[in-house]
């Protein structure tokens with residue numbers, strides 16, 4: 001499969017390939033690359049709340065800077081484009097997550113299945129998954145059925161489909 005670098009990071013304008021998506025060097029739904037998120041995590045919370053937890057004043061207990069807080073903020077829970085990636089950074093699980101996903105993808109890098117699988121691990125919707133697979137030239141129904149089986153060879157996963165159309169693969 002040809003693998004041109006056609007995906008653009010909105011922030012740094014670097015180009016990425018479908019393989020970069022599987023390696024979690026680029027997040028297509030957010031159109032932001034891993035390096036920009038790493039930089040975002042280090043930024044002052046006044047500039048970008050990305051990848052941080054709330055910062056409270058130890059004396060008064062009031063929140064100095066808002067970070068990832070889906071309980072209190074509907075932005076974090078529903079609307080922020082970065083929310084799925086943000087919580088991985090804020091809880092410092094991103095490195096572990098990248099290692100886990102790389103070692104546990106049951107499909108070969110460069111395949112449509114690998115690409116679709118990763119989007120499910122990060123979390124997507126049935127509609128988005130179908131659009132993705134169709135755009136890459138695959139069969140969306142066959143892909144869904146494959147993922148629903150929950151195993152390939154010795155690798156197992158949990159396929160979760162909620163009533164509102166959300167899809168998640170738990171490794």
Ligand SMILES: [Zn+2]
Nearest residue numbers: 009012033036
């Ligand atoms: Zn970037």
